[in-house]
Amino acid sequence: MSDGSISQPPSPVLQPSTPGSITGLGYFSVPFEKFVKDDMSDWASGFTLMDTVETYFDSRLDLLQRRLSKHSDRLKIKAESKFNDVFKKDVFKRKSGKGDALTDNLEKEMQKLKLKMTQRMTSLSASWQSAKIVRTREKVTFFGGVMSMVITSLLFGMKPEWIHIFYTFLAIILLPMRVYIYKKRAWHYFLFDLCYYCNILNFVWIWAMPDSPALFVACYCLSHGSLASAVITWRNSLVFHDFDKVTSLFIHIYAPLTFTVIRHYYPEPQTRFPALAELPHLNPFRSLLLSSIIYSIWQLLYWKVVLIDRRKKIESGQRITSFSWLLNDKRGVIGRMLAATKPENREWSFMLGQLVYSILTELPAVFLLYDSKAWSAAFLILIFSVCVWNGGGFYIEVFGRKFERELEALRKELAEAYARTSSSAPTSPTLVAQSDDGLSTVANSPNLGPVPDKTTSSPELPIADLNATSSETKKDQ
Numbered sequence: 001m002s003d004g005s006i007s008q009p010p011s012p013v014l015q016p017s018t019p020g021s022i023t024g025l026g027y028f029s030v031p032f033e034k035f036v037k038d039d040m041s042d043w044a045s046g047f048t049l050m051d052t053v054e055t056y057f058d059s060r061l062d063l064l065q066r067r068l069s070k071h072s073d074r075l076k077i078k079a080e081s082k083f084n085d086v087f088k089k090d091v092f093k094r095k096s097g098k099g100d101a102l103t104d105n106l107e108k109e110m111q112k113l114k115l116k117m118t119q120r121m122t123s124l125s126a127s128w129q130s131a132k133i134v135r136t137r138e139k140v141t142f143f144g145g146v147m148s149m150v151i152t153s154l155l156f157g158m159k160p161e162w163i164h165i166f167y168t169f170l171a172i173i174l175l176p177m178r179v180y181i182y183k184k185r186a187w188h189y190f191l192f193d194l195c196y197y198c199n200i201l202n203f204v205w206i207w208a209m210p211d212s213p214a215l216f217v218a219c220y221c222l223s224h225g226s227l228a229s230a231v232i233t234w235r236n237s238l239v240f241h242d243f244d245k246v247t248s249l250f251i252h253i254y255a256p257l258t259f260t261v262i263r264h265y266y267p268e269p270q271t272r273f274p275a276l277a278e279l280p281h282l283n284p285f286r287s288l289l290l291s292s293i294i295y296s297i298w299q300l301l302y303w304k305v306v307l308i309d310r311r312k313k314i315e316s317g318q319r320i321t322s323f324s325w326l327l328n329d330k331r332g333v334i335g336r337m338l339a340a341t342k343p344e345n346r347e348w349s350f351m352l353g354q355l356v357y358s359i360l361t362e363l364p365a366v367f368l369l370y371d372s373k374a375w376s377a378a379f380l381i382l383i384f385s386v387c388v389w390n391g392g393g394f395y396i397e398v399f400g401r402k403f404e405r406e407l408e409a410l411r412k413e414l415a416e417a418y419a420r421t422s423s424s425a426p427t428s429p430t431l432v433a434q435s436d437d438g439l440s441t442v443a444n445s446p447n448l449g450p451v452p453d454k455t456t457s458s459p460e461l462p463i464a465d466l467n468a469t470s471s472e473t474k475k476d477q
Contacts, residue, residue, distance in 0.1 A: 109421040110421070112420075113421070137243070139241070141240065141243040141246060145241075156265070161272070163258055163261045168203060171203065174251075175196075178191070189306055189314070189319050192305065193302075194222075194295070201215065201294070202223065205219050213279050216273070217279065218294040219259065220259045221366060222294065222295070222358070224256045226358045228361070230252045236249045237249070237391040238391035239391045260376045282366055282370045284367060291362055292355065295358050299354070307321075326338060364379065
């Protein structure tokens, strides 16, 4: 033996630890592994300082190892929980291991789809937020429409002498708003129509000339004729949340209601409206003549002010009138008849047709409604039923079709997104459905740990034992 070998103490011999050994290697304990009891330990036992250092480090390292073991257990449980959540959310499991580039493409497409859906939700949210004022206005309109109908019903049954006052009150609110809205939308030429003219005459008779029998006859006939029948002709609807439809219905139905109440349900109407004392019955010829004269005055004014003085604006499309609207309405009978008429004869044909229509619709009022309370009530119920039916059709058909269009647009958008995803991945890996049952335990989760290197032999760490013990324990449970 050489001198060097004699002067140096022999190296300690490390025994491979077993899973159940007490001296097995742990985290951060390899550099400080306790010497095996051999000649070296006997040689070192003679030094008291070495024993003190050994005892000191052993206690500290044991405490450190316990803390690290508890911390690693918590991290391991948390990681297993996260892995379970991830795999439970995934419905498909990738079977092929050679699709890294393909997976990247799929992830990009999914990110694009998520971005597009996020932008769509953002735009919908912005639209929803910007529509707050519109929704508030519709709520107010709905409340006002329902309450006006309730108040009208109560007044009709309890205080019919207040109906004409409530009629005036609603007109003061609704008609100025109608003028403002139609002026803003460039629809204000509709305000020259017969219905507004008749309502103005009604207020003139109620508040200024209640002792004029001629004006009362004209107002009564026109209200029960052209105005009431316009509910059917113009397809008025009882749609409480729509201010425009509520106003149109008020203009056409409240006038015949008010004059029916004045004629049949007003207590002692002669004291408030002296004209009724001279009209126990209507003379058919005189009544139709008076209403025709009032109608002709309006028709001449309409022809001069609208069709002559403002012809250029109407022909250029800057303004729209009831005549031009009906002419372009190919679904209605009036529109088809006007379209079949020569252009140079359309205006006078339309005016003549309106006069004939006005006279025909006044015949029930002249011969039947004025003398019969029952037929007058039936007539009002008929007109009101038509507008209720139209309103029900609006809510069911219009809202239903709008919802169907939204669903169809969403279906097409999802189909296009799926097609783009499929086209970007022509050689997609095999995807099979994965049950949630196989993901309920950590034992069935894929092994994501590092693959051990078989070329080098390294002692087994206690983490492997912890994995095996944890898996067996959960399997037993």
